[in-house]
Amino acid sequence: MxxxxxxxxxxxxxxxxxxxxxxxxxxxxxxxxxxxxxxxxxxxxxxxxxxxxxxxxxxxxxxxxxxxxxxxxxxxxxxxxxxxxxxxxxxxxxxxxxxxxxxxxxxxxxxxxxxxxxxxxxxxxxxxxxxxxxxxxxxxxxxxxxxxAPNKVAFPTDFNLFYTYPILNSITEILEISNAKLDVIHVTQTKPNFSNSQLINQAYLNDYLKELFIDNHSFNHILGKNVRDSILDYITENKIEMLTMVAKNLNLFQQIFFNNSVEELSHQTSVPLFVMHE
Missing domain, CATH: 3.40.50.620 (HUPs)
Structure with missing residues (x-):
């Protein structure tokens, strides 16, 4: 319950x-x-x-x-x-x-x-x-x-955090309840140059999603000068119906939500935000 x-x-x-x-x-x-x-x-x-x-x-x-x-x-x-x-x-x-x-x-x-x-x-x-x-x-x-229930859920991440059980379980519950497709989004200004820990975290997340949602997830690497604008544009263009983020990932959280104007977020006002805590 x-x-x-x-x-x-x-x-x-x-x-x-x-x-x-x-x-x-x-x-x-x-x-x-x-x-x-x-x-x-x-x-x-x-x-x-x-x-x-x-x-x-x-x-x-x-x-x-x-x-x-x-x-x-x-x-x-x-x-x-x-x-x-x-x-x-x-x-x-x-x-x-x-x-x-x-x-x-x-x-x-x-x-x-x-x-x-x-x-x-x-x-x-x-x-x-x-x-x-x-x-x-x-x-x-x-x-x-x-x-x-959303049909498509976006998960912006920079792969700097290890995905603990509470985080993965929260993602799993939302996807199982809604039967939605998950789009994992990573935005960089240049071609990705991942650290060893980022590669490990990405591989771990990919293995987990493959095991549970093999046909219902994708990894998307986006080149963009501005992380916030790139993610919000992706939400609009791909008809994302829920955005989910890890509260602990303050750096990415700040880039998306801090110091925004109403105009910049006006096209995102109908998309629920699911914030996950460990």
Missing amino acids: KHILIPTNFSSNSWNALEYAVNLFTNEQCIFYILHVDELSNSDIQGNSLLVMTRPNRITAKEKLQVLLKKISSLYANQLHQFIALEEYGNLIDHIKKTVESKKIDIIVMGTKGATGLKTSFLGTNTGNVITKVVCNVLVIPENAIAK
């Missing part, structure tokens, strides 16, 4: 994330934890007095969560899926960390506004903070993403 965490602020973006997750894992037995973290000032508790303050005109987060659960149950009648609402107050990242540990979360699914969620302030967003501060796989769903 999979344990999936979906933080929500009751926006359309968080609903899109939930919708995508429900469709992606439609044939998997799952518990979906729908987590809302509100500010302490909205907790109806004044200081340490534990005095409950009544606010009759305000719809509480608990009430909103109940409405959300009713909406989910009316739209998605899947016997394999269970939905549990969680309400917390305080720091979002702290509560996500606690929930990941206490509920044994396998993957966090979060919505984003697309290009604006991946521009210069990327690390300042909730999504960016979750990716960098919470040790758990994260699936980021842009607002324009179609709620269906």
